[in-house]
Amino acid sequence: xxxxxxxxxxxxxxxxxxxxxxxxxxxxxxxxGVSILNHEIKTVKKKGKVSELEAAAISTNLEGTVxxxxxxxxxxxxxxxxxxxxxxxxxxxxSLIHNGIIENYSTLKKALEKIGHTFTSETDxxxxxxLIEEYQNKENLRLDQAVRRALEKAVGAYAIVVIDRENPDxxxxxxxxxxxxxxIGDDEFFLASDASPIIKYTNKAIYLKDEEIVTVxxxxxxxxxxxxxxxxxxxxxxxxxKLEELEKEGYEHFMLKEIYQxxxxxxxxxxxxxxxxxxxxxxxxxxxxxxxxxxxxRIIMAACGTSWHSALVAEYLFEELAGIPVExxxxxxxxxxxxxxxxxxxxxxxxxxxxxxxxxxxLELAKEKGALVYGIVxxxxxxxxxxxxxxxxxxxxxxxGVASTKAFTSQLTVLTLMAxxxxxxxxxxPENTYRQLLYxxxxxxxxxxxxxxxxxxxxYIAGEIKDYNNALYLGRGYNFPVALEGALKLKEISYIHAxxxxxxxxxxxxxxxxxxxxxxxxxATNKSAYDKVAxxxxxxxxxxxxxxxxxxxxxxxxxxxxxxxIEIPETEEPLTPLLSVIPLQLxxxxxxxxxxxxxxxxxxxxxxxxxx
Ligand code: G6P
Numbered sequence: 001x002x003x004x005x006x007x008x009x010x011x012x013x014x015x016x017x018x019x020x021x022x023x024x025x026x027x028x029x030x031x032x033g034v035s036i037l038n039h040e041i042k043t044v045k046k047k048g049k050v051s052e053l054e055a056a057a058i059s060t061n062l063e064g065t066v067x068x069x070x071x072x073x074x075x076x077x078x079x080x081x082x083x084x085x086x087x088x089x090x091x092x093x094x095s096l097i098h099n100g101i102i103e104n105y106s107t108l109k110k111a112l113e114k115i116g117h118t119f120t121s122e123t124d125x126x127x128x129x130x131l132i133e134e135y136q137n138k139e140n141l142r143l144d145q146a147v148r149r150a151l152e153k154a155v156g157a158y159a160i161v162v163i164d165r166e167n168p169d170x171x172x173x174x175x176x177x178x179x180x181x182x183x184i185g186d187d188e189f190f191l192a193s194d195a196s197p198i199i200k201y202t203n204k205a206i207y208l209k210d211e212e213i214v215t216v217x218x219x220x221x222x223x224x225x226x227x228x229x230x231x232x233x234x235x236x237x238x239x240x241x242k243l244e245e246l247e248k249e250g251y252e253h254f255m256l257k258e259i260y261q262x263x264x265x266x267x268x269x270x271x272x273x274x275x276x277x278x279x280x281x282x283x284x285x286x287x288x289x290x291x292x293x294x295x296x297x298r299i300i301m302a303a304c305g306t307s308w309h310s311a312l313v314a315e316y317l318f319e320e321l322a323g324i325p326v327e328x329x330x331x332x333x334x335x336x337x338x339x340x341x342x343x344x345x346x347x348x349x350x351x352x353x354x355x356x357x358x359x360x361x362x363l364e365l366a367k368e369k370g371a372l373v374y375g376i377v378x379x380x381x382x383x384x385x386x387x388x389x390x391x392x393x394x395x396x397x398x399x400x401g402v403a404s405t406k407a408f409t410s411q412l413t414v415l416t417l418m419a420x421x422x423x424x425x426x427x428x429x430p431e432n433t434y435r436q437l438l439y440x441x442x443x444x445x446x447x448x449x450x451x452x453x454x455x456x457x458x459x460y461i462a463g464e465i466k467d468y469n470n471a472l473y474l475g476r477g478y479n480f481p482v483a484l485e486g487a488l489k490l491k492e493i494s495y496i497h498a499x500x501x502x503x504x505x506x507x508x509x510x511x512x513x514x515x516x517x518x519x520x521x522x523x524a525t526n527k528s529a530y531d532k533v534a535x536x537x538x539x540x541x542x543x544x545x546x547x548x549x550x551x552x553x554x555x556x557x558x559x560x561x562x563x564x565x566i567e568i569p570e571t572e573e574p575l576t577p578l579l580s581v582i583p584l585q586l587x588x589x590x591x592x593x594x595x596x597x598x599x600x601x602x603x604x605x606x607x608x609x610x611x612x
Contacts, residue, residue, distance in 0.1 A: 001075075001610045002085075002099035003027040004180070005197045006068040006161040008171045008216055009188025013067035014057075020190075020197025021050045021069045023246060026400050026600070026607040027099075027193060028073025031084035035095035037163045038064030043095060045070075045084035049601075065218070066168060068161050070097040073606040076105070077122030087126040089133035090117055093165045096132070098125040099193060100157035100178040101611050108153060128154060132162060144172050144215045144225065151176070151213070151227060157357065157610065161191050174213040178610045179355050179383060182206045182214055182222065184236060189216035193608075194379070195239045196246050196398065203239040207381045240380060245397050253599045255401030255493070259585050260452060263445040265396040265406040266578065269413035274420075276438035281420045285374065285392040292372050294425055296346040299324050300339075300371070302331040302362040303350040304609065306404035306488065310350050310376075310411035312481035313577050317416055320574065321423035321437075331362040332612070341369040348374045350415075352399055352407035353608040354382020361612075363387055376414050378407050392418070401600045402607045403492045405585045408485065409448070412578055416441065419574075440572040444579070447569040451582040454566055458583050461548055461564045462590030465519045471496055472510055472545075473584070474503040475523035476533060482523055482577045486584030493592035493602045503529075503536040516544040521587070523550045523580045524558045527573055537561050548587075550580050 003024025007013040017034055032053040033045025042064075044057040050071055070085035077083035086095040102108070105124035108131060113119070117130045128150060135146035143164050151158070157177035164170070173180055173191040183190035183198030183205050190198045191214070195205060208214060211227040212234075224232040251257035274281045286293050299318055301311035308330060315326040329339070331349070335358060341347065347366035351359045354377040363384060366373050375384050375391030378399065385391060396410035420437060423429040429437070465471070471490055475483035484500035491498050501510055503522065514520065520540045524533045537558060540547050549562040552570050559565040568579040592599045 001028055001073045001606045001608060003071040003193045004068070004097045004099050004159060004161055004191070005193070006097070006171050006173065006191040007188070008066045008218055009185065010065060011188065012063060013065055014062040017067050017069035018050065018054060020192060021053070021071045023196040024193055025050055025071050026402055028071055028606045029601050030072055030074050030079035031081070032069070032071045033084045033086050034062065034067055034069040035086040035088070035163060036062045036064040036067040037165065037168055039168070041088065041092070041095050041163065041165050043086055043088060045081055045086065047080050047084065066163060066171065068095060068097045068163055068171070075101050075611055076124045083121045083123050085125060087121060087123065087129045089129045091133060094129050094133055094162055096125065096129040096160055096162045098128060099159045099610060102128055102154050102158065103156035104154065128158070128160065129162070143167050143170060144213055147172050147174055148213055148225065148227060148229065159193060169218040170215055172213065172215050173208070175208045176210045177357065177360065177383070180208045182208060182216065184222070187220040189222060191216070195241050199239055199241045199246070200243055204236050205239050206234050206236055207386070209234070237381065241398065246400065253401065253589070255403055255405060255589055255599050258399055258401050258406045259582070259589065261397070262406050262409050262582065263449045263452070265410050266413050266448060267445045268395040268397070269410040270417065270441065271395070273417050274438060274441060276435065276442045279435060279438065281417050281424065281438065283392055283414070283418050283421050285390050286418060286421060289372055289390050290425070293346050293374070294422060295344070296324055297342065297344045299326045299346050299348060300329060300341065300366070301326060301348045301350060302329045302334050302359060304331050304356050304358055306408050306485060307350040307352060307359070307411060309481045309485040309488070310408055310415060311348070312484070313412055313478060314415040314419065316478050317419040317574055318422070321419040321429055322426060323428040324422065329362070331356065331358040335361040335365050339365070341366055341371050343370040345371045346374060347371045348376060349384055349388065350376045350411055351384050352378045352404055354379040354384040355608050355610050356384070357610050357612050360384055360387065376411055378410065402602055402605050403489055403588070408581065409578055413444070416575065437572050437574065440575055444571065444575060447571060447579055448582060450569050451579055454583060455586055458566060458586040459590045461566070462587055462594060464564065465546065465548070466591045466594045468517055468519050469496060470513065470518055471498040472513065472518060472520045473498060473500040474506060474520060474536060475500070476503045476529045477526050478574060478577050479523040479526060479580055482581050482584065485581055486521060486588070489585055489588035490591065492605060493588055493599050494595050494597055495603070496591065503533050506536055506539070511539065511543065514540055514543040514545040516546070519546045519548060521548045521550070521584065525550060525552045525568060525576050525580055534558055534561065550583055
């Protein structure tokens with residue numbers, strides 16, 4: 001949530017920052033701003049997207065080799081020009097960008113007002129820049145020390161970067177609970193919320209840890225201290241990211257590119273972890289703790305959004321294949337209960353970004369209570385990846401469309417492999433079933449490709465139902481969470497109200513909504529509940545609902561009952577979510593495009609929710 005980027009070096013900073021902000025726009029896009037330092041600080045900020053900032057900045061001379069930029073997802077204060085970042089200190093000397101929330105801002109603000117500070121915005125951020133100013137003035141501190149003193153007083157989450165007119169050769173950044181990456185070039189430095197604005201210039205980086213403060217200077221030096229004023233010496237890492245991964249590569253939207261990447265990304269998630277011919281599945285992250293995981297009395301999974309849907313599928317997978325009881329929790333609820341967590345529990349946290357604040361907090365809580373915490377994360381080096389005891393990367397590559405697609409199927413892939421690995425070790429799966437599942441798993445990428453070949457048909461159906469205001473998604477068993485995910489995709493990007501339900505629950509409420517204006521999308525691929533789902537379809541038809549069914553290739557019975565059908569190849573039932581979700585992603589995508597919605601940046605949403 002909120003993207004920050006800063007540059008200091010020999011190049012013009014504004015073009016680098018502007019490009020960086022465009023890459024970070026997935027993190028928030030309700031307003032944007034820059035401050036460029038060149039003897040004086042020039043600030044331009046604007047409500048709306050980065051392109052609106054770019055247009056507004058045309059008439060301003062933004063030359064200078066030091067600068068900061070911000071794209072915002074509003075928390076405190078409405079999205080407008082004034083609340084947009086950067087925020088400038090009362091004396092005009094400092095300018096600051098911030099991602100996170102300063103929870104005690106109102107106490108700090110009152111105290112600062114008492115000693116003469118006046119504020120122009122409604123944001124928590126402005127308090128921070130005034131507090132730094134106060135320490136600079138009162139105690140005549142160096143910028144990093146003034147930042148340190150101010151952050152000692154701040155409660156909450158932050159990634160910040162500050163520039164100082166009187167110290168034009170340095171930038172100071174700091175983080176706690178919100179990510180900040182330092183990119184190290186040749187006599188130039190970058191600070192950003194993630195590596196995407198940096199990779200074009202350097203692949204050397206340091207992921208700052210919580211409560212670290214970095215000072216970078218034009219002479220090519222940097223120093224990192226912590227809040228306790230101790231010098232830190234973190235290792236420099238090599239970024240494993242390619243620039244083309246951040247481009248649309250000919251697709252109209254990132255979301256479409258990411259949907260189409262799934263045969264490859266699922267393969268990447270499996271690579272080196274499975275070999276059907278030789279009969280093994282090994283999920284590296286589990287090996288060191290295998291005994292503890294195998295003997296877990298219970299597995300708790302905590303996540304948010306689409307990642308929570310992956311956890312729901314995993315509940316079926318782990319219980320059926322590994323025989324371990326699973327509880328699935330919304331991370332945001334889990335952290336604020338007093339959940340009973342025992343030392344023989346294993347907590348699995350799932351997150352694409354690895355930065356979701358609630359999931360991170362759930363992780364910390366589980367650790368405090370003595371559970372082993374396993375992370376399933378896409379973004380390498382992210383906070384969740386770093387703070388778990390062990391885990392697996394999903395290797396899906398950068399996901400930029402706000403609505404998650406390839407991250408979901410890569411999470412499912414890793415979770416399926418984990419369930420298979422555990423199930424086999426625990427002697428839960430008969431040898432022949434195990435082998436069948438392994439072969440079926442290896443064949444999933446090819447089958448996903450076949451589903452993608454149905455895209456034109458999905459697009460046609462999208463055209464038929466795009467004008468409805470509601471939709472119902474039904475599924476059973478493994479496909480119930482897929483129904484939830486299909487509904488979420490439609491809500492997120494087309495703003496159509498949609499609900500996902502277990503098919504049999506329809507009779508307990510949603511059936512009252514069904515009439516000729518209600519499209520009902522039914523995932524009808526389960527062999528185990530085939531007839532039951534067929535009956536549910538009849539019930540919808542009897543009430544004039546429009547039925548769109550997702551069926552197994554060759555199915556004629558349900559196809560004939562339905563108004564429209566999309567076929568997916570046959571596979572083993574536990575693996576069907578990997579296929580059945582694809583047409584639902586495409587359906588949501590096409591409907592959103594047809595309704596003229598901004599598919600990659602849907603209103604009010606952000607990809608990485610780093611605030612509670
Ligand atoms: C936001 C995103 C969703 C995502 C959720 C959890 O709401 O818009 O697409 O599923 O956060 O994010 P995570 O990065 O933890 O998977």
